[in-house]
Amino acid sequence: MTSNVRVPYSHELYAMSRHIVFRAEKEHKAAVECKGKHDWPEDCKPESEALVRATNKLYKEIMEKSPNEFKEYAQCLDWYGLRFSRCRDKQAAFEKAFPIVDSKK
Template sequence: MSSPVRVPYSHELYAMSRHIVFRAEKEHKAAVECKGKHDWPEDCKPESEALVRATNKLYKEIMEKAPTEFKEYAQCLDWYGLRFARCRDKQAAFEAAFPIVEPKK
C-alpha cells in the first residue's frame, strides 16, 4: 500500500500550473468560466471542488511518476520567489519526465 499524498504547497501548485490547465482542462475551464460569471465564490463551489480534486489527483500522479524532477522544479520556484525564468532548466527536466500532454497510447 502506498503512503498518502499530502495537499500541494503553493510553490508546487505554481510548478503544476501548466499541467493543471491541460490535464484538468474540463475542470479548469468550468471553474474559470463560473468565476467570470459570479462575484460570490460560494456560487462556484462545485466547480472549484472539482478542480481541487483533479489537481490533487494530478499531484499524486506527478509524485508517482516524476517526484525528483518535480521537487527540484518546485523548490527552485520557491527559492527564486516563483520566477519561472530562473528555473527553466528544472522546468524542462520536469516536463521531459512528466509531459504536459499525456502521450498517445
Template sequence: MARLPYSHELYALARHIVFRCEKEHKASIECKRSHDWPEDCKPESEALIRATNKLYKEALDTAPEQFKEFAECLDQNGLRFARCRDKQKAFEAAYPIVDSQK
C-alpha cells in the same frame, strides 16, 4: 493519502493543471466569470481541486525527483520561472504536459 501541495508545488504544476485538467479548469473559470459570489462555484472549484490533487499525486509518482527539484527551485527563487527553466525542462521531459494516453 499524500499531503496537500504547497504553493510552490502548485506553481510547478500550473501548466499541467491548465492542460491536463482542462475541463475542470475551464468550468471553474467560466463559473467565476458569471457569478459574483464564490459559493455559487463551489462544485466547479471542488472538481478542480480534486483533479489538481490527483495530478499532484501522479507527478510525485511519475517524476518525483524532477518535480521536487523544479518546485524547490521555484520556492528558492521567489516563484520566478525564468530562473528555473532547466529544472522545468527536466520535469516536463519526465512528466509531459500533454497526457499521451488521452
C-alpha cells in the same frame, strides 16, 4: 496510488500550473467560466471542488512518476520567489519526465 500524499504547497501548485490547465482542462475551464459569471465564491463551489480534486489527483500522479524532477523544479521556484525564468532548466527536466499532455489520451 498511495493514499499518503499530502496536499501540494503553493510553490508546487505553481510548478504544476501548466499541467493543471491541460491535464485538468475540463475542470479548470468550468471553474474559470463560473468565476467569470459570479462574484460570490460560493456560487462556484462545485466547480472549484472538482478542480481541487483533479489537481490533487494530478499531484499524486506526479509524485508517483517523476517526484525528483518535480521537487527540484518546485524548490527552485520557491527559492527564486516563483520566478519561472530562473528555473527553466528544472522546468525542462520535469516536463521531459512528466509531459504536459498525456500521450495516453
